[in-house]
Amino acid sequence: MFILYLLCMIMFIISFVIDQDKTKKACINALNMFLKVLPSFLFLICIMSIIMCLIPPSIIAELMGSQNEKIGMVLGSILGSMVVMPGFIVFPLAGILLKEGVSLSILASFTTTLMMVGILTLPIEIKYFGKKLAIVRNVNGYVIAMIVSVIIGLWS
Amino acid sequence: MNKMTNTFWVSIVLTLLSFMFIGYSIHFGFEHGIAMGNYYWAYMKFVLSVMPCVFLLIALFNQWIERELIIKYMGKASGKRAYVLAIILASSTVGGIFVVLPVAHALYKKGAKLSVVLTYLNCACVCRVPMTLWEISMLGLKFTSIRYLVSIPLIIISSVFIEKVVLSDQHFERSIS
Numbered sequence: 516m517f518i519l520y521l522l523c524m525i526m527f528i529i530s531f532v533i534d535q536d537k538t539k540k541a542c543i544n545a546l547n548m549f550l551k552v553l554p555s556f557l558f559l560i561c562i563m564s565i566i567m568c569l570i571p572p573s574i575i576a577e578l579m580g581s582q583n584e585k586i587g588m589v590l591g592s593i594l595g596s597m598v599v600m601p602g603f604i605v606f607p608l609a610g611i612l613l614k615e616g617v618s619l620s621i622l623a624s625f626t627t628t629l630m631m632v633g634i635l636t637l638p639i640e641i642k643y644f645g646k647k648l649a650i651v652r653n654v655n656g657y658v659i660a661m662i663v664s665v666i667i668g669l670w671s
Numbered sequence: 672m673n674k675m676t677n678t679f680w681v682s683i684v685l686t687l688l689s690f691m692f693i694g695y696s697i698h699f700g701f702e703h704g705i706a707m708g709n710y711y712w713a714y715m716k717f718v719l720s721v722m723p724c725v726f727l728l729i730a731l732f733n734q735w736i737e738r739e740l741i742i743k744y745m746g747k748a749s750g751k752r753a754y755v756l757a758i759i760l761a762s763s764t765v766g767g768i769f770v771v772l773p774v775a776h777a778l779y780k781k782g783a784k785l786s787v788v789l790t791y792l793n794c795a796c797v798c799r800v801p802m803t804l805w806e807i808s809m810l811g812l813k814f815t816s817i818r819y820l821v822s823i824p825l826i827i828i829s830s831v832f833i834e835k836v837v838l839s840d841q842h843f844e845r846s847i848s
Contacts, residue, residue, distance in 0.1 A: 518765070519724050521816050523724040526728060529759070533765055537734045542727070545729070545730035545731075548726045548729065549730065554679045554681075555682065557685070561682075561688075561711075564707045564711040565689075567706075568707040602806055609809055610810070612748045622810065622814075628819070644779075647839055649835055651836070651837065655793075656796070659793075659825045663822050666755060666821050669819055671814075
């Protein structure tokens with residue numbers, strides 16, 4: 516986080532020293548871009564926190580841990596595509612689940628779909644890249660995640 | 672325009688409602704409401720602290736970097752190096768899909784090849800460095816290395832394939848804002 520601020524500041528200062536006019540334009544553009552997507556971000560934050568409230572990590576742990584491997588993998592991937600979780604919750608959760616005996620392939624399907632597929636973030640993706648590409652990319656991400664978790668299951 | 676203002680009002684109303692709900696939950700000690708408030712705060716902090724920085728960097732990038740430069744290194748005529756570049760760029764990205772999407776969009780607008788943009792987009796989900804370190808410490812080195820070795824080639828192959836399929840559709844260019 517700190518690195519990002521530092522980078523931003525350095526870039527801004529360099530740009531400002533070289534060409535004030537361009538920097539001014541860039542600032543206005545940045546503000547416009549931010550304001551344009553802010554409503555959908557706010558909307559998404561509400562939905563995300565409601566979903567995290569309805570499906571808390573403890574329920575996710577229970578769902579993935581109690582089934583056999585194949586069902587667990589499918590459940591994990593479905594949950595992973597639905598939920599948007601920050602990293603500081605995901606990996607500690609995955610670590611705890613591993614200690615409780617949940618297999619690596621289930622965890623792989625969960626963490627990989629969590630990162631690559633986002634049903635909740637789809638509206639924002641559509642805004643940037645259009646309906647077709649967004650849907651194709653998400654389906655593709657799901658398939659890759661499943662291949663990865665099957666291979667991890669074979670290996671371990 | 673009308674559609675845009677609609678999302679605007681819906682999001683404002685929803686935000687106010689959730690503020691009210693969280694406020695009441697804290698006041699009356701309603702557990703689920705407080706949990707929701709915690710998540711809400713975490714996400715909000717992220718969006719309000721990281722996103723302005725990211726958009727400023729993107730805007731500076733748009734102002735300073737010449738289109739020709741991106742076309743040369745990531746455009747239609749660029750070779751395999753473009754994918755390596757995309758993977759390096761992706762692994763150094765901070766933040767989730769919210770950060771990655773605008774960056775990918777800016778790259779595409781500057782003339783990068785669609786398959787390179789897709790490689791960046793997907794790799795940024797799979798191999799961000801800070802996230803990887805965390806993953807290794809929790810799930811083990813073997814897990815992470817298998818995941819990398821399997822997913823990166825798959826991502827590149829599928830990106831090239833998707834580019835071919837999607838670009839055959841003539842309406843596609845117009846659908847990207």
